[in-house]
Amino acid sequence: MEIEYGAQVVDRDGKVLGTVDYIMRDTWSGGISKFKVSTDLVETDLFYTPDDVSEATPARIKLKTAVK
Numbered sequence: 001m002e003i004e005y006g007a008q009v010v011d012r013d014g015k016v017l018g019t020v021d022y023i024m025r026d027t028w029s030g031g032i033s034k035f036k037v038s039t040d041l042v043e044t045d046l047f048y049t050p051d052d053v054s055e056a057t058p059a060r061i062k063l064k065t066a067v068k
Contacts, residue, residue: 001032001050001053001056002056002057002058003020003023003032003035003050003053003056003061004020004058004059005020005021005022005023006019006020007019007020007056007057007058007059007060007061008059008060008061009037009039009048009060009061009063010060010061010062010063011062011063011065011066011067012054012062012063012064012065012066013066015066015067017037017039017041017046017063017067018037018038018039018040018041018046019037019038020035020036020037020038020061021035021036021037021038022035022036023035023036024036031050032049032050033049034047034048034049034050035047035048035049041067048063052064052065
Protein backbone atom coordinates (compact mmCIF):
# COMPACT_ATOMS: atom_id res chain seq x y z
CA MET A 1 0.00 0.00 0.00
CA GLU A 2 1.54 3.27 -1.12
CA ILE A 3 0.22 5.92 1.27
CA GLU A 4 2.47 8.95 1.04
CA TYR A 5 2.45 12.33 2.79
CA GLY A 6 0.79 14.94 0.55
CA ALA A 7 -1.14 12.43 -1.59
CA GLN A 8 -4.57 13.58 -2.75
CA VAL A 9 -7.43 11.68 -1.06
CA VAL A 10 -10.69 11.05 -2.92
CA ASP A 11 -13.81 9.15 -1.89
CA ARG A 12 -15.44 6.30 -3.82
CA ASP A 13 -17.32 8.78 -6.04
CA GLY A 14 -14.21 10.79 -6.91
CA LYS A 15 -14.92 13.73 -4.57
CA VAL A 16 -11.62 15.29 -3.45
CA LEU A 17 -11.44 15.29 0.36
CA GLY A 18 -7.97 16.75 0.84
CA THR A 19 -4.41 15.51 1.23
CA VAL A 20 -2.60 13.10 3.54
CA ASP A 21 -1.33 15.31 6.34
CA TYR A 22 0.11 12.79 8.81
CA ILE A 23 0.90 9.07 8.78
CA MET A 24 0.81 7.04 12.00
CA ARG A 25 2.83 3.85 12.14
CA ASP A 26 2.50 0.78 14.33
CA THR A 27 5.54 0.78 16.62
CA TRP A 28 5.79 -3.01 16.56
CA SER A 29 5.52 -3.75 12.83
CA GLY A 30 6.39 -0.34 11.36
CA GLY A 31 3.35 -0.59 9.07
CA ILE A 32 0.83 2.21 8.64
CA SER A 33 -1.92 2.00 11.25
CA LYS A 34 -3.85 5.10 10.11
CA PHE A 35 -3.42 8.41 8.33
CA LYS A 36 -4.89 11.89 8.79
CA VAL A 37 -6.44 13.85 5.95
CA SER A 38 -6.16 17.62 5.90
CA THR A 39 -9.45 19.00 4.60
CA ASP A 40 -11.63 22.10 4.55
CA LEU A 41 -14.85 20.07 4.24
CA VAL A 42 -15.34 19.44 7.97
CA GLU A 43 -14.14 21.04 11.19
CA THR A 44 -12.77 17.80 12.67
CA ASP A 45 -9.81 15.74 11.50
CA LEU A 46 -10.47 12.81 9.18
CA PHE A 47 -8.62 9.60 10.05
CA TYR A 48 -8.55 6.50 7.87
CA THR A 49 -6.79 3.14 7.99
CA PRO A 50 -5.26 1.18 5.13
CA ASP A 51 -8.40 -1.03 5.25
CA ASP A 52 -10.44 2.01 4.11
CA VAL A 53 -8.39 2.34 0.90
CA SER A 54 -9.44 0.70 -2.38
CA GLU A 55 -6.60 2.05 -4.56
CA ALA A 56 -3.35 3.83 -3.74
CA THR A 57 -0.52 5.42 -5.65
CA PRO A 58 2.10 7.82 -4.27
CA ALA A 59 0.04 10.76 -5.58
CA ARG A 60 -3.57 9.60 -5.02
CA ILE A 61 -5.55 7.60 -2.44
CA LYS A 62 -9.05 6.36 -3.29
CA LEU A 63 -11.32 5.33 -0.41
CA LYS A 64 -13.84 2.48 -0.42
CA THR A 65 -16.61 4.75 0.93
CA ALA A 66 -18.36 7.91 -0.20
CA VAL A 67 -18.37 11.03 1.98
CA LYS A 68 -21.53 13.14 2.01
